[in-house]
Amino acid sequence: MARRPRESDRPKGATTIQPKDPDLMNEDSSGAFGGLDSDEDQDKNSIELELEKAVFGDDFGFHERLQHHGIVKDGLAGSTAHQITVGDSTKGDTQDNLRDIADADLFVLDSGPSVKPLVQASSDADDADDSADEPEAVWHDSDDDRIVVSLQANPRLRKLRICEDEDLVNGRQYAKRLRRQFELLNPVPLWVGQSRAKRKTDNDLDHNNNNNNTAFPISDPDSSSEGAMSVDSDQLLAPPLAKLLQQPGALLSSETDTRRSKRKLRPEVIDMQRTKDVGVAQPPLLVSSGPASTVFMHHVAPQSPNPNPLLTSLHIHSTPLFTTVFQPPDGSKILFAGRRRYFHSWDLSTGRVDKISRLCGPRSEQKSMERFKISPCGRWMGLVGSRRKGAGLINVLDARTSQWIAEVHVESNGGVADFEWWGDGEGMTVIGKGGEAVEWDGRQRKVVGRWVDEGAVGTTVLAMGGHGGGAKAVGGDRWVAVGSTSGVVNVYDRKTWGTGKVLSGPKPCRAFDQLTTPISHLAFSPDGQLMVMASRWKRDALRLVHLPSCTVYKNWPTSSTPLGRITALAINPKSDLLAVANEQGKIRLWEIRA
Numbered sequence: 001m002a003r004r005p006r007e008s009d010r011p012k013g014a015t016t017i018q019p020k021d022p023d024l025m026n027e028d029s030s031g032a033f034g035g036l037d038s039d040e041d042q043d044k045n046s047i048e049l050e051l052e053k054a055v056f057g058d059d060f061g062f063h064e065r066l067q068h069h070g071i072v073k074d075g076l077a078g079s080t081a082h083q084i085t086v087g088d089s090t091k092g093d094t095q096d097n098l099r100d101i102a103d104a105d106l107f108v109l110d111s112g113p114s115v116k117p118l119v120q121a122s123s124d125a126d127d128a129d130d131s132a133d134e135p136e137a138v139w140h141d142s143d144d145d146r147i148v149v150s151l152q153a154n155p156r157l158r159k160l161r162i163c164e165d166e167d168l169v170n171g172r173q174y175a176k177r178l179r180r181q182f183e184l185l186n187p188v189p190l191w192v193g194q195s196r197a198k199r200k201t202d203n204d205l206d207h208n209n210n211n212n213n214t215a216f217p218i219s220d221p222d223s224s225s226e227g228a229m230s231v232d233s234d235q236l237l238a239p240p241l242a243k244l245l246q247q248p249g250a251l252l253s254s255e256t257d258t259r260r261s262k263r264k265l266r267p268e269v270i271d272m273q274r275t276k277d278v279g280v281a282q283p284p285l286l287v288s289s290g291p292a293s294t295v296f297m298h299h300v301a302p303q304s305p306n307p308n309p310l311l312t313s314l315h316i317h318s319t320p321l322f323t324t325v326f327q328p329p330d331g332s333k334i335l336f337a338g339r340r341r342y343f344h345s346w347d348l349s350t351g352r353v354d355k356i357s358r359l360c361g362p363r364s365e366q367k368s369m370e371r372f373k374i375s376p377c378g379r380w381m382g383l384v385g386s387r388r389k390g391a392g393l394i395n396v397l398d399a400r401t402s403q404w405i406a407e408v409h410v411e412s413n414g415g416v417a418d419f420e421w422w423g424d425g426e427g428m429t430v431i432g433k434g435g436e437a438v439e440w441d442g443r444q445r446k447v448v449g450r451w452v453d454e455g456a457v458g459t460t461v462l463a464m465g466g467h468g469g470g471a472k473a474v475g476g477d478r479w480v481a482v483g484s485t486s487g488v489v490n491v492y493d494r495k496t497w498g499t500g501k502v503l504s505g506p507k508p509c510r511a512f513d514q515l516t517t518p519i520s521h522l523a524f525s526p527d528g529q530l531m532v533m534a535s536r537w538k539r540d541a542l543r544l545v546h547l548p549s550c551t552v553y554k555n556w557p558t559s560s561t562p563l564g565r566i567t568a569l570a571i572n573p574k575s576d577l578l579a580v581a582n583e584q585g586k587i588r589l590w591e592i593r594a
Contacts, residue, residue: 140172147171284572285311286579288587289321289336295346297334300577302589314346314353322370327399328378335381337369356402359395366395374399377425380442382408384416392416394430396442406445412436418462422475429475431462431482439474439502449474449502455511458485458518465524465531466547474502479547481531483519488512489533491550510550514543521566525575530592532578534566542566542580562588 044052151157152167160177161167169177284300286308295314301307316336324336327345337343342357359366371384378399385393385407392415394408410416412432419430427448431437435456439449453459459482466478480492490508497503517537524531528547535541540563544553557563564582571578571592578590 144171144175147174149174284577285326285331286587287324287326287334288568288581289324290567290585291320293317293319293321293338295321295324295334295336298587300572300589302591308589316344319344323372325374327374328376330378335372335374337372339368339370341367341369343369343372359397359402359404373419373421375421375425375428376423379425380405380421382419382421382428384419392430392432394419394428394440406442408438408440408447410436410438417459420462420464423464423477424475427475429462429464429480431459433459435459435482437462437482451502451504451506453482453484453490454505454508455488455490456482456484457488459483460485460519461522463522463524463531465526466528478528479524479531481522481524481533483522483533485518487515487517487519487535489515489519489522491531491545493548512543512545512552514552515541517541521569523569523571525571525592526573527575530571530575532569532571534569534580536566536583539563539565542569 147170148168149157149171150167151161151169160174160181286298286300287295288298289295293316295316297311297313298308299311301309319338319340321336321338324334327333327335332348334346334348335343336346342355345354345356346352347354366383367386369383373382374380375382381397381399381402383395383397385395392410392412394410394416396405396408397403398405408419408428408430410430410432412434414433417431417433419428421428426443427439427441429437429439431453435453437451437453438447439451440446441448461483463481464475464477464479465481474494478493478495480494482490482492484490489512491510491512492506493509496509497506512533515533515535515538517535519533520536521534522531524547531545531547533543533545540557540559540561542557542563544556545551546553563580564584564586566580566582568581569579576592578592579587580590581587
């Protein structure tokens with residue numbers, strides 16, 4: 001005779017629900033109340049049965065709840081001799097099946113959570129998520145499973161733990177943790193997710209079509225799945241900038257896109273808003289170079305979100321550059337040279353770079369081409385030749401063909417200090433280091449005048465400006481400035497010399513002595529109202545002079561103006577921007593406001 005478990009047989013802390021056995025209810029008892037102390041159950045009346053069914057449920061409800069919670073499938077499937085089935089089986093069969101099942105298979109002991117099983121479960125679940133998201137690996141290294149990494153020993157690896165008590169992981173899990181941490185710091189771009197979703201959708205469609213035996217037209221056997229994805233990739237990924245510029249059609253919207261974005265206009269009123277006009281002239285450009293053998297080209301746009309962006313650069317191997325200029329009058333070419341027997345020409349319209357190394361003419365005195373200047377008309381090029389005993393010379397070339405044209409000699413101790421082309425481009429003024437200057441006319445191919453700088457002590461630089469402005473002197477320039485090693489700058493007004501005359505001993509209209517170190521840079525604004533003088537031998541050594549009043553500005557630069565040791569300066573053609581370069585490689589711009 002089967003015996004029901006007693007209360008003392010139950011483990012402490014466990015809640016059990018024992019289904020009643022109908023066979024036991026049919027057995028006789030010794031009396032109505034005589035069996036209270038025995039282990040046998042007494043007969044129950046209808047009220048007790050209904051109360052027990054309301055509290056504990058009947059056999060059918062108990063089986064249904066077991067199947068609902070998955071206990072029938074997972075907990076009892078291991079017993080091959082006894083299977084619980086709910087459905088068409090009769091009540092007697094169910095009771096016979098439950099009779100031989102152990103209590104341990106029907107009830108679960110709830111002893112509370114455990115730390116380590118939760119860690120393992122979370123780790124396994126996390127690995128399952130990773131394996132579901134990532135494509136299946138083609139090959140696994142067997143050494144990864146034998147490697148053990150401690151996540152608590154290294155402070156930098158503690159962020160890879162799932163919980164605080166986790167320590168040792170194998171090599172494969174360690175790689176997955178690192179990959180997950182990297183994706184947290186660097187999120188996957190949106191187009192990657194779209195591409196994966198698109199690929200998954202296509203795979204699902206192919207799988208469904210294969211299962212449904214759906215027939216499709218046979219594609220080209222040479223085409224692979226990767227080639228098929230290239231169309232989608234082109235739609236999702238933006239092509240490179242170079243490829244985009246090589247395909248003008250990619251910049252134009254197609255007819256399909258136009259139809260999709262079609263807008264409806266009102267029939268009575270239309271809203272028109274004017275935008276900025278398309279520029280016809282060439283955008284303002286700034287070119288710079290230095291000992292790094294690289295030419296940089298910037299777009300001068302101080303007001304844009306990205307001020308003065310770099311457009312392009314050109315590197316010349318092993319050629320520290322000394323002079324870099326745009327070729328007038330349109331600036332379509334850039335000429336640059338270093339202390340070499342050659343110079344380069346960079347055509348901006350075609351991108352071609354030419355190296356000019358052979359001069360058609362005398363080459364014995366031209367051992368270096370680092371110092372040259374182009375005439376304002378763009379036809380001639382002047383090269384400072386090698387120093388000769390007691391004199392100096394300038395070689396004049398055709399700027400387009402590099403054909404030698406003429407030589408300009410100046411009788412001065414130490415050779416040529418500097419030279420400058422006339423404003424009309426038909427001649428030049430050459431000054432020696434002793435202060436002797438000559439005026440050479442290119443049309444006559446001879447020297448038309450000579451004069452000496454007053455009080456010259458080691459002349460260093462020469463500049464001419466004020467083109468036009470009513471000047472009637474030689475070359476059309478009104479102002480001539482001469483700098484010396486003493487820091488004094490003499491400014492001459494050619495308008496007082498007379499029409500076409502060159503005085504042998506002119507007097508300067510003003511001598512500026514604000515700088516105390518040798519003058520290295522002089523520049524006039526194209527409108528002739530401003531002169532800039534600077535010295536590279538002292539920090540922040542720069543002054544601005546107003547013309548024709550010949551007064552020095554006192555409010556700028558100030559002691560806090562970041563100029564540094566100046567290596568180059570220039571003023572744009574509109575005379576509203578000043579660019580100053582220093583030895584730190586910085587090029588600073590200032591706007592000249594009226």
